[in-house]
Amino acid sequence: MQTLISPSLLAADFTNLKADIEMVNNSQADWFHLDIMDGVFVPNISYGLPVVEQINKIAKKPLDVHLMIIDPDRYVEAFKKAGADILTVHYEACTHLHRTIQNIHSHGMKAGVSLNPHTPVSVLEEIITDIDLVLLMSVNPGFGGQSFIENTYAKVEKLAELIKEKNASVVIEIDGGVNLGTGKKLIEAGANALVAGSFVFGANDPDQTISDLKNL
Numbered sequence: 001m002q003t004l005i006s007p008s009l010l011a012a013d014f015t016n017l018k019a020d021i022e023m024v025n026n027s028q029a030d031w032f033h034l035d036i037m038d039g040v041f042v043p044n045i046s047y048g049l050p051v052v053e054q055i056n057k058i059a060k061k062p063l064d065v066h067l068m069i070i071d072p073d074r075y076v077e078a079f080k081k082a083g084a085d086i087l088t089v090h091y092e093a094c095t096h097l098h099r100t101i102q103n104i105h106s107h108g109m110k111a112g113v114s115l116n117p118h119t120p121v122s123v124l125e126e127i128i129t130d131i132d133l134v135l136l137m138s139v140n141p142g143f144g145g146q147s148f149i150e151n152t153y154a155k156v157e158k159l160a161e162l163i164k165e166k167n168a169s170v171v172i173e174i175d176g177g178v179n180l181g182t183g184k185k186l187i188e189a190g191a192n193a194l195v196a197g198s199f200v201f202g203a204n205d206p207d208q209t210i211s212d213l214k215n216l
C-alpha cells in the first residue's frame with residue numbers, strides 16, 4: 001500500500017488559505033490534517049470549528065482532525081457537523097477512552113488515538129481492535145516546525161507488532177518533524193500515513209514535495 005500523506009494546514013498561509021487548500025486538492029495528498037489546540041492540553045491555541053467548517057466547503061479530500069484538547073467528548077458531534085471524517089483524540093486527554101471511541105464511531109467517523117512521545121504503545125493493548133488509526137507524535141504536540149524525536153522509529157515497530165499480534169486493522173500515522181529523511185525511515189519501520197506541515201508548506205514547490213513524500 002502506498003503511504004497516505006496528510007499535509008498539516010497549521011503551516012499553511014492563513015491569509016490565503018484557499019490557495020493552499022486548492023494546492024492540496026490538486027496534489028497527490030490523501031487527507032487534510034487539521035490541528036485543533038485548546039491552550040490547555042497543549043501550550044498553544046490554533047483554530048477552531050468555524051475555520052474547519054470553512055475548510056470543509058472547499059476541501060475535496062477527507063478531513064483528518066487531530067484534537068489536542070482536554071475532554072474531547074464535548075466536541076465530537078460538533079466536529080462531525082463541521083466536516084471531520086477522521087477524529088483523533090489524545091490518549092492522555094481521555095479518562096474513558098473506550099466511551100470516546102464509541103462516541104466518535106456512533107457519529108459515523110473513523111476514530112484515531114494519538115500518543116504523546118512519552119506514552120508507551122502498550123497502553124493501546126486493550127483498545128487496538130476498536131480503533132481505526134493511531135497517531136504517534138514524533139514531537140511534543142503544540143507547535144509545527146520542531147525536530148523529530150528519534151525514539152519514534154522503535155515505537156512504530158512496537159505498534160506494528162501489536163497490531164499484527166491482535167490481528168487489528170489500524171493505520172499507523174506519524175506527526176511531527178516529517179521530511180524525506182525521517183519519512184523514509186518511518187515507512188521502513190511500518191508507518192502507513194505521514195503528516196507534514198512545515199516541510200510541505202515551507203517548500204519552494206509544495207505540490208512536488210507532497211509527491212516526493214508520496215513516492216518515498
Ligand code: DX5
Nearest residue numbers: 008141142144145177197198
Ligand atoms: C503539532 C501538530 C502537527 C504539526 C506538524 O502539534 O500536531 O500536526 O502541524 O508540523 P511539522 O510537520 O512542521 O512538524
Ligand code: ZN
Nearest residue numbers: 035066175195
Ligand atoms: Zn497534528
